[in-house]
Amino acid sequence: MTKKLLLIDGNSIAFRAFYALYNANGFTSDSGLHTSAIYGFNRMLDKVLAEEEPTKVLVAFDAGKTTFRTAIFSDYKGDRLRTPQELLEQIPYIKELVEDRGIVSYELDNYEADDIIGTFVKLAEDAGDYQTTVITGDRDLTQLSSDTTTVKVTKKGVTELDTFTPEFVKEKLGILPTQIVDFKGLKGDTSDNYPGVTKVGNVTATKLIQQFGSIESIYDNIESVSGKKLKEHLIEDRDKAFNAKKLATINRNSPVGIGLDDIDFNNAKTEKLIKLYKELGFKSFLKNMNTAETKSDFEFNKINYTQLTADNINEINSFDELTIQIELDDENYHQAEMLGFSIGFKDKWFVSNDVDLLKLSPIKSKLEDITVKKNLFDVKKNYVCLHRLGIELKNVDFDMLLVSYLLDTNNNSNDVGTISKLHGYENIRTDDEVYGKGAKKIIDPNSEEFFEHLVHKTYSIDYLHDKMFTKLNDNDQAKLYWDIELPVALVLSKMEINGITVSETTLSEMGSKLQERLSEIEQTIYQEAGEEFNIGSPKQLGVILFDKLKLPVIKKTKTGYSTAVDVLEKLAPDAQIVQNVLEYRQISKLLSTYIDGLIKVINPNDHKIHTRYLQTLTQTGRLSSVDPNLQNIPIRSEDGRKIRKAFVPSDNNWVIFSSDYSQIELRVLASITGDENLQMAFKNGEDIHEATARRIFGLAKDEVVNGDYRRQAKAVNFGIVYGISDYGLSQNTGISRKQAKTFIDKYFAEYPGVKEYMDNIVKQAREYGYVETIANRRRYLPDINNRNFSKRSFAERTAMNTPIQGSAADIIKIAMIKVQEAIKDLDTKMLLQVHDELIFEVPEYELEQIKELIPKVMDSAVKLEVPLKVESNWGHSWYDAK
């Protein structure tokens, strides 16, 4: 009977696995070790061991950097980038994994993994009676393929393999496996950094080999080579060719210290393997082991549940803590239909389609009971939904969504299943898996599957409660959760439910006027272009401007010409049509997004817009606003600003009142960097841009700063907040890169504390892998040590910006909580938050009080090393609150 030998090229498979999964999320263990290569390697092992059913297995590794090849050619593989640290740290674990799975691994000084494999291929062929399979990511090894040896090379990832038999090699390359070394001798190998014969590439090399059979034979018959130049090159590069062949040839007689008898495939060392999987966080592999020990963690495939009805509703009475999940048919919980719910605790779970049951005793009273803890996913959604049912949710303990967001903004999701799996509870599916996604999404609220999924959701929330809270405490983020995020969710729910009144008439009237202007400009553009086309199509516009009118191309996108504003602005002085296009763009933006867009989302019953704030989306801790976005209502252009006239109080005698933090990010910067000069400027109540202008332009203390200096200084101030680069600043201000650089250098010289902070925060990010805000909000920066300049630079800028933007976000959240508390007995309502601004509607009779109260609460929200400054405005509409 033939014996089955499996030989694996350890380094090359690890390398492939690492990059195949490099960008996937979640491949780090609890201890922060990267695990993508280990994981991929193990997947590959599972697959090939099952397929090949070998009796003998060997995994070969490279040993060190010098080999007999570097002795021949000192630059061998000299061009290779050094192996990334994230991969290097995984190699010992892969060796451990291999051993625990009952497989021998081997490495040999001065030889590469290839040579070990080549030697064992020969040993097996000499012994006869072996079928050998080689697994590798390196095509060079296909030279080993023969009647008894098959070489499988990774095609995609590490589990999809191409099978190279001698026939397949012949078909693919046109030559025999044994001729591959001759082929490479002629061609050289750029990835291993050794040269072949000048001007010989794939085609010529193949032709020569087909004609002569080998390098030796070519030189023996050099006169019959056709082509004068080719012949010259061959003669010239004779040494290179033979050298390259030697480098390409896999050594089949390496002095390996072990033999075929030493590499039997043994049983896995189960205990050690389980320990390793646990350490690495490999849930799915653990699960597949199916041993008594690992099984216990995964045995709750079925969770018992009961249909809740008016008859058994009293069983809820026994709960002194509960978990609840309400299922909706749409993400917009203000209007979505409530399809059903699950409620329960520990081992008692109920489901129902009838959300009206929630209004009945004892459920309603439990939900409103301040002594009964509630666990859920997305507290704000639950507040709003229950409010729609007339229930006031109290005492929320665990919000899995919020906690998950605070733990890691990178690996967050809106899906219970996704987050559960991320935190180690596998027995649940995602909504996409159960309901389908995109256009194919179908929820059947009467199906068994629906109820089961719902119960799995509540169950997993309950299951992960302690575990995730522990992580939160370990990260020192409990205060952030309890004192900021959880209370701010309640404040936001009140704001969303209240909504803001928007006058449809005002919008429609503006719309008609704008529509008229748009039509006029449209006609003018058609005349100027000499034809009608879709001005809104960048593609068609590009054809008109750059092909037909031959305007200079300034920037290209990957699909064609760029027609973005900065490009058009450069063209506008010389082309009237471009000026008109710019105006057309501006107006059509206002019409589609702000006039038509807003009219669509005004609730016809209360004439209000109820946005939804996303509290767990941004990487910095800011809020975002959707359905519609009320955080980007125009203000800069006068035409756009008029949109704000439609945002009015819900009562005629009231006013819109707005308070905003002045320069909050620069104040945060001054505070956290401890820079004395910057702090001094704020403490003295100076105009910060003027103060910076004086410093970087070297003006006297009382000298008047002209507008241009101030403008440039302002750009520098902003640049610093964003994590500056000279290029970015030059682009933004129109100055030269060199000039930008001197500004930045001068800035850092004048504000040395800022410079020191920026250097330190990047260093800190490298060391810990994350940066933090004043409230311990965290942002992980996986790219901070990336070898890709661009990615790394981005991570560095992020390291500088996030503590500033994020701390400002912390501050306004704290302020919102305090403000809401301060106005709770008044009629004044908080309506909107726009990052550094809070907007209210205020009855006339409370205006005097509010004018004092809001700024007072806001500027004392937190204590920084510089004062916070709040400016307030009010008027009959949001437009007039300026």
Added chain:
DNA sequence: GCTTTGATC
């Protein structure tokens, strides 16, 4: 579904 554009802080 992805790309381009443009609105905000």
Added chain:
DNA sequence: GTCCAGATCAAAGCA
């Protein structure tokens, strides 16, 4: 030399 300001959302065109 890398080619880049930070954070978002929505509409429209196009494949």
